[in-house]
Amino acid sequence: MSPLPTYDSMIPEAGLRAALALDRPRIISEIGASGLKGRGGAGFPTAVKWNFAAAAQADKKFVICNADEGEPGTFKDRVILQEHADLVFEGMTVAGKAVGAHEGILFLRGEYTYLRGHLEAVLAGRRDRNLLGKGILGSGLDFDIRIFMGAGAYICGEETALIEALEGFRGEPRNRPPFPVNTGFLGRPSIVNNVETLAWAACILGRGADWFRSVGTEKSTGRKIFSVSGDCARPGVYEFPMGLTVAELLKEVGGEDAKAAQIGGAAGQCVPAKDFGRSIAFEDIPTGGSIIVLGPHRDMLDVLHNFLEFFVDESCGQCAPCRLGNTKLLEGLEMLRNGTCSMAYLKELCDLGGTMQVASKCGLGQSSPNAFLSVVENFREELMGRIPTHA
Amino acid sequence: MLMTERDRLASEIRSLAAKLGQDRTSLIPILLEVKRKYHTIDSYAMQVIADLLGIHPVEVNSVVSFYAFLGGHRQGKFVIRLCRTISCDMQGKSRVERQLENDLGIRFGETTPDGKFTLEFANCMGMCDQGPALLVNDRIHTRVTPEKVHEILEACRRVFGVHAAETKEVVFK
Numbered sequence: 001m002s003p004l005p006t007y008d009s010m011i012p013e014a015g016l017r018a019a020l021a022l023d024r025p026r027i028i029s030e031i032g033a034s035g036l037k038g039r040g041g042a043g044f045p046t047a048v049k050w051n052f053a054a055a056a057q058a059d060k061k062f063v064i065c066n067a068d069e070g071e072p073g074t075f076k077d078r079v080i081l082q083e084h085a086d087l088v089f090e091g092m093t094v095a096g097k098a099v100g101a102h103e104g105i106l107f108l109r110g111e112y113t114y115l116r117g118h119l120e121a122v123l124a125g126r127r128d129r130n131l132l133g134k135g136i137l138g139s140g141l142d143f144d145i146r147i148f149m150g151a152g153a154y155i156c157g158e159e160t161a162l163i164e165a166l167e168g169f170r171g172e173p174r175n176r177p178p179f180p181v182n183t184g185f186l187g188r189p190s191i192v193n194n195v196e197t198l199a200w201a202a203c204i205l206g207r208g209a210d211w212f213r214s215v216g217t218e219k220s221t222g223r224k225i226f227s228v229s230g231d232c233a234r235p236g237v238y239e240f241p242m243g244l245t246v247a248e249l250l251k252e253v254g255g256e257d258a259k260a261a262q263i264g265g266a267a268g269q270c271v272p273a274k275d276f277g278r279s280i281a282f283e284d285i286p287t288g289g290s291i292i293v294l295g296p297h298r299d300m301l302d303v304l305h306n307f308l309e310f311f312v313d314e315s316c317g318q319c320a321p322c323r324l325g326n327t328k329l330l331e332g333l334e335m336l337r338n339g340t341c342s343m344a345y346l347k348e349l350c351d352l353g354g355t356m357q358v359a360s361k362c363g364l365g366q367s368s369p370n371a372f373l374s375v376v377e378n379f380r381e382e383l384m385g386r387i388p389t390h391a
Numbered sequence: 392m393l394m395t396e397r398d399r400l401a402s403e404i405r406s407l408a409a410k411l412g413q414d415r416t417s418l419i420p421i422l423l424e425v426k427r428k429y430h431t432i433d434s435y436a437m438q439v440i441a442d443l444l445g446i447h448p449v450e451v452n453s454v455v456s457f458y459a460f461l462g463g464h465r466q467g468k469f470v471i472r473l474c475r476t477i478s479c480d481m482q483g484k485s486r487v488e489r490q491l492e493n494d495l496g497i498r499f500g501e502t503t504p505d506g507k508f509t510l511e512f513a514n515c516m517g518m519c520d521q522g523p524a525l526l527v528n529d530r531i532h533t534r535v536t537p538e539k540v541h542e543i544l545e546a547c548r549r550v551f552g553v554h555a556a557e558t559k560e561v562v563f564k
Contacts, residue, residue, distance in 0.1 A: 072476040075517035110423075110460040111516040113529040151419050152459030154514055168418030168444075170457040186416070229478040229519035236520050266477070292477055292519070306477045310514055316457075 012086065013131065014206030019094040020139040024054060027098040031201055033209035035221035040066060040157070040194030041264060041288025042363070043220075046201065049191055052181035053099040056189035061101035063092050064185065064192045068109045068162060070154040071265035072310060073290035076225040077195040079237045081108075081115055084199060085122040089145055091198030093132065094205055096143040099191055104145035107162050110152045119147060154314035158362050159192035161316065172318045173362035196225050196289070217243035220281035224289060228253045230262075231295030246285070247276040255293035260300070260378070265290035266307040267367035270300070272378040300379045301337050301386075304372060308333055311368040322365025325356040329372055339386035346383070350376055392435065400429070401439045408443045415444055418454060422461050430506075431465040459513070467502045467509040469547045472526040476515035479522035483536075487523045490537035494544055507551060508544070 019027050032047030053061060065088060069077040080088060092104040108116060123145055126132045134142050153171045155161045160174035163185050184190025193201075200222065204212045212222045220242035226249070229235045233254025240249060246263070250256055261271050263280065264287040271278065271285060278284050294303060308330040317323045332349040335341035353369030360366045376383065392400075407424050411417045421440055425432050432455050434448070441448040455461045473479075473488055492498055495508050502509040518524035521533035525543075532543060 069517055070515055072515040073478055073519050074515070075519055078517045109517075110458075111513065111526065114531055149420065149423055150458075151423055151461050152513070153457065165419060166416060168415035168454065170453055227519065229522075230481060262477070298481070303477060306475075306480050310476060314514060 011206060013090060015202035015204070016090045016093055016131065017137070018205045019097050020137060020141060024098055024100065027094065027205065028054060030209050031098070031204060034204045034212040035209075035216075035219075036197065036200055036204060036212065037220065037282055038194060039196035039200065039224065039288065041071070041267075041286065043282040043286050046193065046197055049181055049193070050095065050098050052179070053101075053189045053191045056182050058188050060103070060186075060188045061099055062185045062188060062190040063095045063099065063101045063104040064159075064162070064166070064190055065092055065104065065106045065195055065198055066157065066159065066162060066192050067112070067195050068107055068150050068154075068157040069112075069195070070109060070157050070314075071267060071288055071290050072307070073229050073262065073265045073292040074227045074288060075229075076227045076237050076289050078112060078115070080195050080199055080225065081112070081119060085119055086126070087199040087202050088195055089122065089126055089132070091193075091200070091202035092145055093136065093141075093143050094201055095191060095193065095198060097141050099189070101191075102142050102144070104143060105166065105185070106145060106147045107150060107156070107166065108147055109150040109156075113149060116147060116149065123147070153316075154310075155316045155362075155364055158364060161362070162192060163190065170316070172316045173364075175361070194288070215241035217279070217281050217283070219283045224280075224287075226287075226289045226291055228255075228291045228293065230291075230293035231255060231258060231298065232293040235293075240280075243279045243281045245277055245279050246271055249280065249291065250276065250293065253291075253293065255295075257296055258293045259296045259298065260294040262292040262294060262303070262371065263287050263290070264370075265292075266310050266371060267364070269370050270294075270303075270374040270378065300375050300382050301333065304375050305330075305333055305337065307371045308368075311364070315364065315368075319359075319361040319365060321356045321359040322361070322368065325352055325360070325365065326368055328352055329369060333372070336383055337386060338388045339384075341384070343384065346376065392433075397435060400436060403428070404436060404439045405443065408440075413443060415446060418444060418446075418451065419458070419461075422451075422455060426461055430468060430470075432461060432463045434463070437463070465502065465506070467507050468551075469507060469527055470509045470511060471543075472511045472513035472516070473499075474514070474516045474518065474522065474524045475512040476519075478515075478519035479524055482522040484523040486537045487525070487535050487540060490540040494540055508547070 028047050028050050036046045037043040132144050150156050156165050156171040158173045161171040165171045166185055180190045216222045223239055224242050226238045259273055263271055263285050311326040312330050315322045353373045356369045357366050407421050411420045437448050437451040441451045455463050499510045518533050523535050524533045
């Protein structure tokens, strides 16, 4: 779409070499100037996170790469790890220098166990080339990375739940504050960044903040990697500038006839065709990159049913709004599918969804009613008085 | 369990802990290895691990019961995890599900009586553009059709042949 050099044409280790020549505040100010925001979906400014961890006083600090990519419809991190693992490890090393950490941990989800051999080989290659280990490339930086395998839990994508798993506990999110940048893994300052965020950080150090800012919007700078699946002609992984409209994206992937697009996975929102002019950016429709195209023949209640079963299964069960709320929404959805739900009860379900958004402890519970609420708002004509087809 | 089997399990766990570390942060790595090798994490194994890490066995059980890839229950030598999340669902996961049940004679959540296969669902496994997807232990299969199910199962069954060693590598076409 643009003649600019893309993610794929990076000069190897340019970011690391640049970072080694800079002092710590300069690295963070470069990331800050780029406007990079967390690519896992939350959109927290990366430089702010790094700065907190850099400022914290501790005997040890950690850089954690969140490769627990579990959001339905997301697979970009798998592709980045398969094709550009060096870039991710380079980004972790840059982060290590920036915050003053000597240990990096890649938290890889159990479902991606088949990637581990490749990643260990890449790490070994980096140690051989002195890109990891003691005195990296003749500088004073000591940094190494190990891989920790997850054991199958969506919730571990939440940073405090991920840290609980690293420490050998159930993946139940902690109260925040304190944030991991102050009290993270083993009580030490830890930054938890998405795979893609770290890869971009390496690119930014290598090419400069201005290169990154040259595309995107004022509040959402740079490019983003998207995972596109569902009812479209060309599903797969795409790189687009932030701020493109849903319609532009659908045209690229061959999904122009969609009746809706689920943006941000099960925890995201369902955008109906009338809103396809909206843009994908943190200030409009935020996303970790999951785009599920829903074709004209899709039954929105089937889609919702799938999402709610997912949340009932993956809720950690720690707080009541999420544990009970998702179960109630699923029951309500089955009533809608069977055509036995009154309008008054549907309204109650929507109120429950609102309660879950404000009263749940972590992002899972807060975002799990989103899809339900957006379908109720946008596809009302599909919901009431249904005649069940599978009696 | 025979005493000798228990002794062997305990010594195996001790050597795992020596390799992976003997503090709580090694709990999940140790449990994953035990599950991979023994297809179960029984209460005796949990007790041994708890003693080694200096924690209560209930703590070990709380972790075992939380994670989808752990779980104390006994599973087959091949655990087949079919992705049930939206994109795979839209690409025909239900027919693959049905055919797996037909060919193995069990339902999802069950293990064949000979202890060879377990059928489970998994949530999104990151193959949304190439669904339906399933994992056979750690190995991913994409664009699975009901016809392909037989082929996948046969590749697994070959390691159980009369002359096949337990450790033989499974070769998929």
